[in-house]
Amino acid sequence: MEEQELISRSQAGDIEAFNQLVERYQRLVYNLALRMLGNAETAEDAAQDTFLSAYKAIGKFRGGSFKAWILRIAANVCHDKMRAARRARVASLDDLMEELGDFIADNDAESPEDYTLRRELGRFINEGLTHLPEDQRLVVILCDIQGLSYEEISEATNSSLGTVKSRLNRGRARLRDFFLQRRELLPAEFRQDK
Amino acid sequence: MFPGMRKARCRKVREMLSEYIDNLLGAEDRGVVESHLEVCEACSNELESLQMTVQLLHRMPSVPVPRSFAIREGKTDREEVSEPRGSGWLRPVPVFAVSRIGSGWASVCDPQRLRWLRPATAFATAALVLLLMLDFLQVVPQQGGIDSREVFNESPAHVMLSPAPGGEDTLEVSGDEPVEVLSPPVPAPADKTPTGGADSDELVVRDANGGEEEVSAEPSGGWPLRQIEIGIGVVLLALVAVMLFARRRRRSWSRV
Numbered sequence: 001m002e003e004q005e006l007i008s009r010s011q012a013g014d015i016e017a018f019n020q021l022v023e024r025y026q027r028l029v030y031n032l033a034l035r036m037l038g039n040a041e042t043a044e045d046a047a048q049d050t051f052l053s054a055y056k057a058i059g060k061f062r063g064g065s066f067k068a069w070i071l072r073i074a075a076n077v078c079h080d081k082m083r084a085a086r087r088a089r090v091a092s093l094d095d096l097m098e099e100l101g102d103f104i105a106d107n108d109a110e111s112p113e114d115y116t117l118r119r120e121l122g123r124f125i126n127e128g129l130t131h132l133p134e135d136q137r138l139v140v141i142l143c144d145i146q147g148l149s150y151e152e153i154s155e156a157t158n159s160s161l162g163t164v165k166s167r168l169n170r171g172r173a174r175l176r177d178f179f180l181q182r183r184e185l186l187p188a189e190f191r192q193d194k
Numbered sequence: 195m196f197p198g199m200r201k202a203r204c205r206k207v208r209e210m211l212s213e214y215i216d217n218l219l220g221a222e223d224r225g226v227v228e229s230h231l232e233v234c235e236a237c238s239n240e241l242e243s244l245q246m247t248v249q250l251l252h253r254m255p256s257v258p259v260p261r262s263f264a265i266r267e268g269k270t271d272r273e274e275v276s277e278p279r280g281s282g283w284l285r286p287v288p289v290f291a292v293s294r295i296g297s298g299w300a301s302v303c304d305p306q307r308l309r310w311l312r313p314a315t316a317f318a319t320a321a322l323v324l325l326l327m328l329d330f331l332q333v334v335p336q337q338g339g340i341d342s343r344e345v346f347n348e349s350p351a352h353v354m355l356s357p358a359p360g361g362e363d364t365l366e367v368s369g370d371e372p373v374e375v376l377s378p379p380v381p382a383p384a385d386k387t388p389t390g391g392a393d394s395d396e397l398v399v400r401d402a403n404g405g406e407e408e409v410s411a412e413p414s415g416g417w418p419l420r421q422i423e424i425g426i427g428v429v430l431l432a433l434v435a436v437m438l439f440a441r442r443r444r445r446s447w448s449r450v
Contacts, residue, residue: 015267016267019264022265030257051263121250140251168212172248
């Protein structure tokens, strides 16, 4: 079924049609929450809250990219969760890092050594992401991990194209500095001494 | 090229490097960047390190979802769904968040949902302190009718209750002046409108000279400070208990 038809039926109260939209976007939303929040359980909560909120607000959706719209809701939910965590200091950075290595997909074909390396790399990159300011992190994740275009990011973050470019530029540069300061942890092919 | 001009050119090119990596620059800007990179080693290194960063990020795989986030029919009413931007202190807890085993308490103890606790506790504490001060200074007239200061200051002796020959209880004040306390007045007949005698707990105090004085034990229109103090104290204790419980819960869930 076409996405537009699913949206129209969802707006008319068809929960099955809405759930088909959930099936299409849940991986995207969950991954965004996971990278933004750095905690699997909170990311799960955030993803569920996103779809509940989207279900409530679908009547107000007035066209455009549904993907950008749902990601905007997800970004708002993540922002709320982070603010709440900051206030309560629910998890220290160390607690957070304990879990970060698990955020990599399973691949049965690889050797245990490769798995360990990949796990370490995932932990390392996630640690770098957590060092970015929230607005830059969101743009970097959407562009370099989720693969959204600048226009889609602009819509999802409700900011201008210029702001997106600027945040992406600064986010990448900051992340690059983080990686270079820990060069010894990079995979061999990236470990060129400059 | 002057060093200042070169620096400005480097800055301009570096601002365009992200778009250059993403292949989003127009032909003209692309030419500007490429011609500068040929002569500037620092910017060339900058480009290389940024490309390395982007390549690393591209290696991050998409993680499969741990479960379906589909909305279950019959369980979710649109009115029950929480707003994503809602920041009200009584923000409703999402149905699924509470019902799901393992994260129920974590959601209930979500600090954002309980953030009203701290200001409420502070308010209750301040109110209690203020009331205690008012009570201590006796600025506000209290409910209760009899001013204890007057009674005890003017009758500084101990009081003994002894049975009187007529069946009435007699209060004897050690000293010169015995005081009789009569039984509560007989209720007024049904055809008469009670004017407070039958419904109110009044004591008739007769002094040794036969003079009578009615003392009302009913509220005299003042503030029931004691009751308010006790009430606020109980509320304060409950708030502190909820806060401690939520904090313990949050800590234990964050370690899961």
